[in-house]
Amino acid sequence: MTETTELSDRWTARLTELAARHRVPGAGLAVLHRGEIVAETAVGLANTEAGIGASTDTLFQIGSISKVWTATVAMALVDEGVLGLDTPVVSVLPELCLANDELAKGLTLRHLLTHTSGIDGDLFTDTGRGDDCLEKYVALLGGTAPNHPLGATMSYCNAGFTLLGRVLEVVTGVQWDELMRERLYRPLGLTHTATLPEEVLRFRAAIGHLGSPPAQTPMWGLMRSAGPAGLICSTPREVLEFARLHLAEGVTADGTRILSEGSVAAMQTPQVELPDPYVLGNAWGLGWFLDTWDGQRVYGHDGGTIGQNAYLRVLPGSDLAICLLTNGGDTSALYRDVFGEIVRELAGVTMRAGIEPAAGPVAVDPAGHVGVYQRLSSRVEIVERDGGLVMLDRITGPLAALAPETESEYELHPVEPGVFVVRRPGFDRWVPVVFYTLDDGTPYLHHGGRATPKVG
Template identity: 80%
Template sequence: MTSTADTTDSTTTGTTTDLSAHWTARLAELAARHSVPGASLGILHRGELVAEAATGLANTEAGIETTTDTLFQIGSISKVWTTTVAMALVDEGLLELDAPLVSVLPELRLADEELTQGVTVRHLMTHTSGIDGDLFTDTGRGDDCLEKYTALLADTVPNHPLGATMSYCNAGFTLLGRVLEVVTGVQWDRLMRERLYVPLGLTHTATLPEDVLRFRAAIGHLGEPPAQAPQWGLMRSAGPAGLICSTPREVLKFARLHMDRGVTEDGIRILSAEGVAAMQTAQVELPDPYIIGHSWGLGWFLDTWDGRRVHGHDGGTIGQSAFLRVLPEEDLAICLLTNGGDTASLYREVFAEIARDLAGVTMRPGIEPATEPVAVDPADYVGVYQRLSSRLEIVERDGGLVMRDRITGPLAELVDETEHEYDMHPVEPGLFVVRRPGLKSWYPVVFYALDDGSRYIHHGIRATPEAG
């Protein structure tokens, strides 16, 4: 089942119509191949939305078809939106990237005094604060949910010292959202609407369920084969980290803001050109440069395809996955929103084909196991690595290694299965890959040590320390 947006307006060419028709058919084919219930795609090229496509079901139980106007959860792509508003406040002199957060949040209390006094906005934007990022505690539906959440961080044990490494941190962006509220006096959901949705002319973008449900909305699907998730969305306090819902068309309007150096299509400046450039400038290298990118900027992750610069972000909520990539030198941006199945494989096929056909660019290949034997001493890696939401136990079995992955803490209440076991396949010493059930892509497991000698695993973009 497919649907395309109206392609008869004055800006549409025959080529655009043909490209939308092509991708409507192609997306349906690839989504079926990867067991994705519903998907929506948009392509922005040379300043124009050159294609929109949608396929499948937004809700399999209700039989609701996906259209190009269906709202999906864009998940952690929301972090770049939050960062954009923060950087606009930096432009206005209301916020400083490297000033301690306590200068604007004097009541802030984190796990220890060094972290409390030292953490900055830059640490939050680059995921280097050390705050354990997966504290998914519901602090209610009230406008004070970010304030209440921030208070909980006093009892959250850091998973690495401040600035010592990079570990993906949802909690840090909820904290950043609270900073924005205090600096502006405007609650985060309203602030995003005032600062981004309205000036960008977005009519199908929202965060609160009562706003999203004014439109056709997707629900996530879990498992194999995908079945409707028992819960539509995360708690409200996760908003700045991942609760925006939108369409590819409107996500690409946001991407175009950054491609046009901070100015909207109507000529409204939201962010300075210097702020745009800073967001796309590497701030920290990733211990795992194999899965999404080699470094992190401010909000964006940064990658290279075929020698060309790429910035983007992914998002994952309860059974929904989102993908955004921008190739600035090719004036190309692509957004794919999905609601279950092997979404990573769908993303790779769709984006690789678009980048090749429209820009002549070859996507960076995914990581795979070594084709030749790798000399590995299992004793070098066996152990238990643990943080708030995850316990990784590396054990030796039949001369090889196995990873037992257990989800713990509040996050465990949001998933159906909390324990998985994966065979670890070596790529080189210190680098392995695992494959999750029902997925075709390989996921890296990187063993490394901090400057103080403490041992870590980097997996799922997160740093997990060896348990003492």
């Protein structure tokens, strides 16, 4: 652990205060600025029932930030000519069976990296603990209906990254967990980053908490097949070593090149605009989501597992990267408070404001939105009630077994025509619900990063 700096001391006190305010049991924070870790701290409890404190070397689940690590290895293989961004995946996996021929024959790495494949992303099926778990998972995708045509829109897709992980296994002959060690952990000098529980338990490890007040989750992590999409565990400092690789245009601290400058730039170049530009960013690159804060370019990724949430943002114009890892409570409010203060202090940047209900009346045609919107893991019914709209949200399919509550009801508050917000009980943040149509006129709802078609 590095020598404590004045900024670390200040942020230990401030993070303690903010974590208590937002009911976050434990949190770790690190800040990389101009090539140096200028702040590193951890507060609270990694495990409330056992009374284990969070420390700077505690491993948290970084969740879907793992996707950018998987994407980085994929782009390294593109650099080597082993893979092509626009070559059909079926050329690597000739046995690949998907819902229809158009998807099976046309799917490319670019579709997977930009969440535009149309594969329903929330197939959380446990295919065992064996090294063949990704192969077994991919074999199940043929029985899953797509939630939009290939390339027609963006819909966040965990399944697509498990499929990408399998592609990497086939072209390298190395199982995904070992491939991450070989291609990233060891070259980056990471000693506290791992995926498998038996590796993580060599260290102090955080467990998730759900609800308000937060209570410890009954299970620690997701099934192994979710690895390429979200099973890496790490510390804030080591996540920032990964971010440093991208700030340094693909070169590690010891001068080893992992990615070409061109691939680093391509990952940060907009590939698709988001139907919902209000939460993560306004566009997606190759792995990263992209945004602009106060005129300055930002890229990053979030992660969410069972009661753990992770946040990574990089401001290349200020040579600044921030990582916050948490294990329960109103983590999105904590993220906004912490990152907002740091970027203002170190970059002179004001973080983009969150979306809120309109201050005045908005012309809304309820009949245009009322109906049922459905995909594998979600059934959303929009109903008219007392002159307004209400969203009845039900989690379905395999994902329902992982959720503490499967049914919720929210009042839709208008922002502008076609855009509404909801707020979950006990949380400060407003979350958008966007109604839109594809080019072929099919009506869709975009919520939680997912595109859901209207079915009735």
